Amino acid sequence: MVQTKTSPCDVLIIGAGVMGMLSAVELAEAGQRVVILDKGQAGLEASWAGGGIISPLYPWRYAPPITALATWSQNAFPDLIARLRDSTGIDPELLSNGMMVTATNEREKALAWGSGLARAVIEITDDEAQALEPHVQLDETPLWMPGVSSVRNPRMGQALRQVCMHHPRIQLLEHHEVQVSGDLESPVVSSRGQQFVADRVVLTTGAWTGGLLSGLDLPCPIKPMKGQMLLFAPSGLVSRVVLANGRYAIPRADGRIVFGSTLEDVGFKRTPDKDAFESLYASALAMIPALDRVDLEAQWAGFRPGSPEGMPWIGAISDALWVNSGHFRNGVVLSPASSRLLCDLMMDRTPIVDPLPYQPRNTR
Numbered sequence: 001m002v003q004t005k006t007s008p009c010d011v012l013i014i015g016a017g018v019m020g021m022l023s024a025v026e027l028a029e030a031g032q033r034v035v036i037l038d039k040g041q042a043g044l045e046a047s048w049a050g051g052g053i054i055s056p057l058y059p060w061r062y063a064p065p066i067t068a069l070a071t072w073s074q075n076a077f078p079d080l081i082a083r084l085r086d087s088t089g090i091d092p093e094l095l096s097n098g099m100m101v102t103a104t105n106e107r108e109k110a111l112a113w114g115s116g117l118a119r120a121v122i123e124i125t126d127d128e129a130q131a132l133e134p135h136v137q138l139d140e141t142p143l144w145m146p147g148v149s150s151v152r153n154p155r156m157g158q159a160l161r162q163v164c165m166h167h168p169r170i171q172l173l174e175h176h177e178v179q180v181s182g183d184l185e186s187p188v189v190s191s192r193g194q195q196f197v198a199d200r201v202v203l204t205t206g207a208w209t210g211g212l213l214s215g216l217d218l219p220c221p222i223k224p225m226k227g228q229m230l231l232f233a234p235s236g237l238v239s240r241v242v243l244a245n246g247r248y249a250i251p252r253a254d255g256r257i258v259f260g261s262t263l264e265d266v267g268f269k270r271t272p273d274k275d276a277f278e279s280l281y282a283s284a285l286a287m288i289p290a291l292d293r294v295d296l297e298a299q300w301a302g303f304r305p306g307s308p309e310g311m312p313w314i315g316a317i318s319d320a321l322w323v324n325s326g327h328f329r330n331g332v333v334l335s336p337a338s339s340r341l342l343c344d345l346m347m348d349r350t351p352i353v354d355p356l357p358y359q360p361r362n363t364r
Ligand SMILES: Cc1cc2nc3c(=O)[nH]c(=O)nc-3n(C[C@H](O)[C@H](O)[C@H](O)COP(=O)(O)OP(=O)(O)OC[C@H]3O[C@@H](n4cnc5c(N)ncnc54)[C@H](O)[C@@H]3O)c2cc1C
Pocket: 014, 015, 016, 017, 018, 019, 020, 037, 038, 039, 040, 041, 042, 043, 044, 045, 046, 047, 048, 049, 050, 051, 052, 053, 054, 055, 176, 177, 178, 179, 204, 205, 206, 207, 208, 226, 227, 228, 229, 260, 261, 301, 302, 303, 304, 305, 324, 325, 326, 327, 328, 329, 330, 331, 332, 333, 334
């Protein structure tokens, strides 16, 4: 027997990753009463498993609407992280040390892309690269992007969770797996035998979004794209993000190095495996040979919300059903802008960027 929840809210958000939690904060700050539900503990899926680079990988490969969201977010990150740190005591460790990237046959494209933006892409010599990262060995001269930062995304998730738990207009309910029935115009949300009532429902369910929407007869291309990562013990061997041949090293403030990643279309198969380990470990040692003397602390897997060309769905499916999902490899960097844009649209404010490219159901 499903019972109706007694205290209806303005907005019901399903999924408490970075996208759901930042959307909740934006909407609460705009005066909305928000309930946010997650099937597990908030912030422990892709938003925990990711690397936290505050830039798309190879940003010149993406369409201008992705660059527009990334640029807005990159400008917002320093203030966002400072506010999270100051209000919760949890430091998501924004490191603004830049990114070295080998662009191989895309050098001209990368330089042209950078010249149109305030975030520079700079040519450096091998000696300069060596001086920046003495322990890194690359098989070609990298480009240098001094404006790129990284965050310790698990801590960003923890800090957002604290903010949501203590915000007077947000109720965060964990371990509430949601079923959505009804139809697109009148979605019915239930969990643990209760029906939740709200004026509007927002799906921020990451890799699970396509499954939920297809249950409402809306084909949606958002699907899990598994990524595996390695974590090396503190060594201080790199200070900057280094990206070469699709693999990257991300330094943490305590000297640990996160090394990633694989990109696998295998559904929700969560177990990390030996093949990925061997491939990632070989790439890590090729990039930073001295890692062979550093302990490996962990290997894990997470599910990116994969979407065609990495284009998220942000906006209304109907008056009652909204979505902010499908950010694929860039959900951490895109989260501030995507959540602000969603809130602008829901509150009928002037949007920070043209919302059309992210319009759900836009077949592109
Ligand atoms: C290996 C890897 C490396 C990455 N590196 C980077 C990077 O360097 N930079 C970057 O910007 N991005 C990176 N990403 C991508 C980024 O992590 C994701 O795009 C982003 O975290 C997506 O956030 P989200 O909130 O949409 O999804 P999630 O964090 O997955 O949150 C979705 C939430 O919805 C909940 N949920 C799902 N279904 C239900 C249901 N039925 N009921 C209730 N709750 C439900 C889940 O429990 C989950 O908590 C990486 C991802 C991976 C896996």
